[in-house]
Amino acid sequence: MPEAVSALKGVSHTGFATVAEAGLTGMIQIRADLASPRLAAVLAERGLAVPEQRKVVTGGGRRLAWMSPDELLLFCSYDEAPVLAGDLTAEMGGEHALIVNVSDMRAVFTITGAKRDEVLMKLCPVDFATLPEMELRRTRAAQTGVALWRSGPEEITLICFRSVAGYMMGLLETASRKGGEIF
Amino acid sequence: MLTLTCPCCGVTAEETELTYGHEAHLKRFGPxxxxxxxxxxxxxxxxPKGVHFERWRHSYGCGKWFLAARSTVTLEVYGTYSAQTTEPPAELIAKIKEKCPGWEGWQ
Structure with a gap:
């Protein structure tokens, strides 16, 4: 079995904010009827609730994000993702749902520092002044689709497709260079 | 620049995050x-020069289609609503009639 590596092997850059590729992250896509009691029960067993519109919830060391009216994204450790996706599928019984391990499909970045918002203000058509904590915002960064949320104090986490990880890092690196602060 | 509120995810998104899907409420004539x-x-x-009903897709966001009513002259957006409907909601029609007294209706 070859060793799994993330898209950019954890490369980072420090300008007026620090941007870094977060390394291997487990991600499981859940496409289902979000009002389903079965889904709620399956998630509740792991200490998670179905998040409200656009919210990210935490439980049992994992995170669950609302992606669209019929889609959730579960963040877990990279190693447990294949087994967990299988378990979730089995526990849904016959109920229609698509639960897939998409860990290798995406790249995860973190933007940290007091001026983290200013990096993304240059790239995304989002009003960061009104973006609450733990609210997932799907948008675009320059020419590629991303999802981002305030994952902690002075930290924003951003995900994009793995195929555009190099482009994304280029954007973040350029936008966070010293002297490029907005305010 | 248009700013539309997606009724599927509640995000107020600007035009570049969305994809235009042409006129809404077309009736299909097939075989x-x-x-x-x-x-x-x-x-x-x-x-039309004036009120227009359109399909939009929140392509960089939740990925869902929705419908919007706006003016092609002033770019004023009257409202957005679910695509799972065959006609505009009554309250939206009332609102447009109030704003545009000479409007001939959506059909």
């Missing part, structure tokens, strides 16, 4: 229809 009806369905659009 069994006359040539004139089929031609009309395929090629002829209203292209």
């Amino acid at each position: 069994g229809s006359t040539d004139a009806e089929f031609e009309d369905y395929l090629f002829n659009r209203k292209n």
Whole structure:
């Protein structure tokens, strides 16, 4: 079995904010009827609730994000993702749902520092002044689709497709260079 | 620049995050229809100067389709609503009538 590596092997850059590729992250896509009691029960067993519109919830060391009216994204450790996706599928019984391990499909970045918002203000058509904590915002960064949320104090986490990880890092690196602060 | 609120995810998104999907509320004429009806369905659009109903897709966001009413002259957006409907909501029609007294209606 070859060793799994993330898209950019954890490369980072420090300008007026620090941007870094977060390394291997487990991600499981859940496409289902979000009002389903079965889904709620399956998630509740792991200490998670179905998040409200656009919210990210935490439980049992994992995170669950609302992606669209019929889609959730579960963040877990990279190693447990294949087994967990299988378990979730089995526990849904016959109920229609698509639960897939998409860990290798995406790249995860973190933007940290007091001026983290200013990096993304240059790239995304989002009003960061009104973006609450733990609210997932799907948008675009320059020419590629991303999802981002305030994952902690002075930290924003951003995900994009793995195929555009190099482009994304280029954007973040350029936008966070010293002297490029907005305010 | 248009700013539309996606009724599927509640995000107020600007135009570049969305994809335009042309006129809404088209009635399909397929097999069994006359040539004139089929031609009309395929090629002829209203292209109004004023109130226009359109399909939009929140393509960089939740990925869902929705419908919007806006003015092609002033770019004023009257409202957005779910795509799972065959006609605009009554309250939206009332609102547009109030703002545009001379409006001939959506059909």
